[in-house]
Amino acid sequence: MTRIVVVDDQEMVRTGLGMVIAAEPGMDVVGEAGDGAAALEVVRRVRPDVVLMDVRMPGTDGIEATRLVTAELPEVAVLVLTTFDLDEYVYAALRAGASGFLLKDAPADDLVHAIRVVAQGEALIAPSVTKRLIDEFAARPDEAERPTLDGVTDREADVLRCVARGLSNSEIAAELFLAETTVKTHVSRLLMKLGARDRVQLVVAAYESGLVRPGD
Numbered sequence: 001m002t003r004i005v006v007v008d009d010q011e012m013v014r015t016g017l018g019m020v021i022a023a024e025p026g027m028d029v030v031g032e033a034g035d036g037a038a039a040l041e042v043v044r045r046v047r048p049d050v051v052l053m054d055v056r057m058p059g060t061d062g063i064e065a066t067r068l069v070t071a072e073l074p075e076v077a078v079l080v081l082t083t084f085d086l087d088e089y090v091y092a093a094l095r096a097g098a099s100g101f102l103l104k105d106a107p108a109d110d111l112v113h114a115i116r117v118v119a120q121g122e123a124l125i126a127p128s129v130t131k132r133l134i135d136e137f138a139a140r141p142d143e144a145e146r147p148t149l150d151g152v153t154d155r156e157a158d159v160l161r162c163v164a165r166g167l168s169n170s171e172i173a174a175e176l177f178l179a180e181t182t183v184k185t186h187v188s189r190l191l192m193k194l195g196a197r198d199r200v201q202l203v204v205a206a207y208e209s210g211l212v213r214p215g216d
Contacts, residue, residue: 036065070097123200164206
């Protein structure tokens, strides 16, 4: 059973999301909150698998709440939901540790799929924002602030470039002429070396370090 906490400052939105989730087998809403501070308290108490997090809320907003939740409870996946298809929110949410980003007007099936994906430890970004998100990753950090890839081998760097292009493990294996199990090992080592939660965080590292740039 996937246990979910719904966080949104509008009660009707929380109710609607709850109804969608309740209709799905294997999913259960175990808590809800109307702002970020309350969300942290609820998450601490019920320890869900996934948090559906609104961005714009009074007081502690969804970005700060995501940062607090993922820092204290890294095993909890945060899926950010917003009506605002804006780079600044996507970038900030993923930097805060979110495992996914989805627009509120996405179909119910997409929401359910997104919950299942992040609950399994994977990452998901709405296709409508991916291209501009990549541009944003490359544009934000100053050169002096760019993270380094110290300790990453040449082969791991090759794998990281492929991850940044959105390739799956099987696609990376075919492109680099490696066994899929070897690719999985490289990805696991990259996650550990770069302190990344998931593949989305690896994409952040690839672009912010300058290893990959838009158009590569």
